[in-house]
Amino acid sequence: MQxxxxxxxxxxxxxxxxxxxxxxKTLVLVPEEEFSFKTGEFIELTIDGVGEAPFxxxxxxxxxxxxxVTVMKAGYVTDKMHxxxxxxxxxxxxxxGRGYPLEEFYDKEVLILGGGCGxxxxxxxxxxxxxxxxxxxKVTFCYGSxxxxxxxxxxxxxxxxxxxxxxxxxxxxxxxxxxxxxxxVVTVLLDDVKIDVPNSIAVVCGxxxxxxxxxxxxxxxxxxxNKIYLSMEKNMSCGLGKCGHCAMGSFFVxxxxxxxxxxxIKNEPNLWI
Amino acid sequence: xxxxxxxxxxxxxxLNRFLSEYELYAPVKNTETESYDxxxxxxxxxxxxxxxxxxxxxxxxxxxxxxxxxxxxxxxNQPRIVIGVxxxxxxxxxxxxxxxxxxxxxxxxxxxxxxxTVIFGKDCYTYKKSCHCTSYSLKPYPQENCDVSMSIxxxxxxxCPMSDKGESLLxxxxxxxxxxxxxxxxxxxxxxxxxxxxxxxxxxxxxxEKNTRISIEKSSEELxxxxxxxxxxxxxxxxxxxxxxxxxLIDKEHFEKVRSVDVCQYPGFARVAAGEDPLHYLNKRxxxxxxxxxxxxxxxxxxxxxxxxxxxxDACIGKIDKNELILESFK
Ligand code: SF4
Ligand code: SF4
Ligand code: FES
Numbered sequence: 033m034q035x036x037x038x039x040x041x042x043x044x045x046x047x048x049x050x051x052x053x054x055x056x057k058t059l060v061l062v063p064e065e066e067f068s069f070k071t072g073e074f075i076e077l078t079i080d081g082v083g084e085a086p087f088x089x090x091x092x093x094x095x096x097x098x099x100x101v102t103v104m105k106a107g108y109v110t111d112k113m114h115x116x117x118x119x120x121x122x123x124x125x126x127x128x129g130r131g132y133p134l135e136e137f138y139d140k141e142v143l144i145l146g147g148g149c150g151x152x153x154x155x156x157x158x159x160x161x162x163x164x165x166x167x168x169x170k171v172t173f174c175y176g177s178x179x180x181x182x183x184x185x186x187x188x189x190x191x192x193x194x195x196x197x198x199x200x201x202x203x204x205x206x207x208x209x210x211x212x213x214x215x216x217v218v219t220v221l222l223d224d225v226k227i228d229v230p231n232s233i234a235v236v237c238g239x240x241x242x243x244x245x246x247x248x249x250x251x252x253x254x255x256x257x258n259k260i261y262l263s264m265e266k267n268m269s270c271g272l273g274k275c276g277h278c279a280m281g282s283f284f285v286x287x288x289x290x291x292x293x294x295x296x297i298k299n300e301p302n303l304w305i
Numbered sequence: 306x307x308x309x310x311x312x313x314x315x316x317x318x319x320l321n322r323f324l325s326e327y328e329l330y331a332p333v334k335n336t337e338t339e340s341y342d343x344x345x346x347x348x349x350x351x352x353x354x355x356x357x358x359x360x361x362x363x364x365x366x367x368x369x370x371x372x373x374x375x376x377x378x379x380x381x382n383q384p385r386i387v388i389g390v391x392x393x394x395x396x397x398x399x400x401x402x403x404x405x406x407x408x409x410x411x412x413x414x415x416x417x418x419x420x421x422t423v424i425f426g427k428d429c430y431t432y433k434k435s436c437h438c439t440s441y442s443l444k445p446y447p448q449e450n451c452d453v454s455m456s457i458x459x460x461x462x463x464x465c466p467m468s469d470k471g472e473s474l475l476x477x478x479x480x481x482x483x484x485x486x487x488x489x490x491x492x493x494x495x496x497x498x499x500x501x502x503x504x505x506x507x508x509x510x511x512x513x514e515k516n517t518r519i520s521i522e523k524s525s526e527e528l529x530x531x532x533x534x535x536x537x538x539x540x541x542x543x544x545x546x547x548x549x550x551x552x553x554l555i556d557k558e559h560f561e562k563v564r565s566v567d568v569c570q571y572p573g574f575a576r577v578a579a580g581e582d583p584l585h586y587l588n589k590r591x592x593x594x595x596x597x598x599x600x601x602x603x604x605x606x607x608x609x610x611x612x613x614x615x616x617x618x619d620a621c622i623g624k625i626d627k628n629e630l631i632l633e634s635f636k
Contacts, residue, residue, distance in 0.1 A: 037376070037377060037379075037413055038410045038411070039376040039377050039413075040377045040560065041560050043560070078560060080556070080558060081556055084554070084556060085578065104578075106578040106579060107578060110578065123560045149579075240581055265577050265579070266575070267574070267575050269553065270554060272409075272410040272412075273404065273410065274404050274550065274552070275554065276550060276551030276552070277551070277553075277567075277575060279575075279601065280583075281600075281601055282602075282604035282605045301596075305581050305583040
């Protein structure tokens, strides 16, 4: 049970801005009060007097001094976030929801399927998996984006490729001359993946259409429905299971999710919208 | 159960005493429209309280969830008594309390508003054409969730404490020193039964909540197209529903937030940043409200999310009759 007002954000100072692509920036924030989150949980980030928006931090949950939030320009509030100046304060509420159950991943091969901005929450998961890599058999990360310019976190990809037990495969919908990896929708990457499916867990995070076809492909590969973890994007606002905006059938995605197994939600209406 | 008896002629003295400590709200009749709604009562207006109505136009929830409220910079409020609350509104608290007093995240404003309010539930001895509480096994008199239940017959008021809060109010004002009985008088029982019979008769074809659910789940899309065609997305049906709970947070300076009523019937309610909107189309949005009432919320909270108050039927400017739709889906 909370002691503080559930609607009141804590303050966090913007200490650094990383330009990931013309449309995407990562804001590095130092909270004024103690703040930590588990991978997959989300926060509400506020611009004072302007508005707030939900994000799953893209930094490591083990770093409790600062957190990184990757923001894609998508409207009024996120545009303003892109214009925040270093030194300014923002507000953080949370963390909210149910993240990834990491213990379930132990002694397993982890297959992660990501698309577009879905990389942001997945990076936090990847950081965390790296920290516990002695307990994980292998991590295969398949990531798809529209064009090579839309591939974010390039230095991190390089770092990941050099990490033992981690394998990175990428595809773009539309290649240019510099592109040396796969071309096509992200699910094509799964064709070449060698994985011990019965001893594996799959994670999918990205745009709805990619989540849909990704999930179907995983089922085709033999993944049981309760071994596929989906991170659902709904219109999260309060984060507290009250405002109703994130409702998906009889779930409040903000509180019961945002991470669900496919088994838990496969019958819900508008799952892929 | 103990029923303390107060003569109607003495009741205003008690109300006057309540007024020294509480704000008092009770239904008052609008003689022009024949409708009644809660108004704040003063010593001068005590006599205008209308005890024999059914559902006040405004649902009880507005006392706990005002249209707009600053939920960070919380104002203390005056203790208050609300008189004349019908059972459909009391039953609705099962949904609202589950959401706003959820152990994980207690809503501080709702809690304060709820703690500060003493509810006097009342018997409905009249009913509207749209009333259908009995179809969902509710009774048209207080069953739970109120502090005092109030029944009036033959010039006598029977007050039954239903919570510690109600008990201590009656004690403090020495109403518990009055004559009391441990069973409710026959005249009240038979008045109640008359209303039950009439309501059952009025709604004899209306399915119960379980069968409503089944018929909604297997209804055709044409049905929703037909009815939603008349909907203008004004949201009145949700504003006025005692169980609808949705809101929007509006940011104010100094990291304050104002909670403002929001409605799933408004376009964009469920739209995500990337643009997807599961409730984009009117027919989807319109059906969603019925699914929420009869399928989703009952699953989530094991409670009725339509308590049969009939307000959405009375309020719809498109003249959409929820029960007519349900009857058509049930055919
Ligand atoms: S859905 Fe309509 S009849 Fe049912 S409780 Fe809400 S307003 Fe009343
Ligand atoms: S009150 Fe009627 S017109 Fe208004 S949103 Fe509800 S169903 Fe539509
Ligand atoms: S975001 Fe408000 S209920 Fe989920």
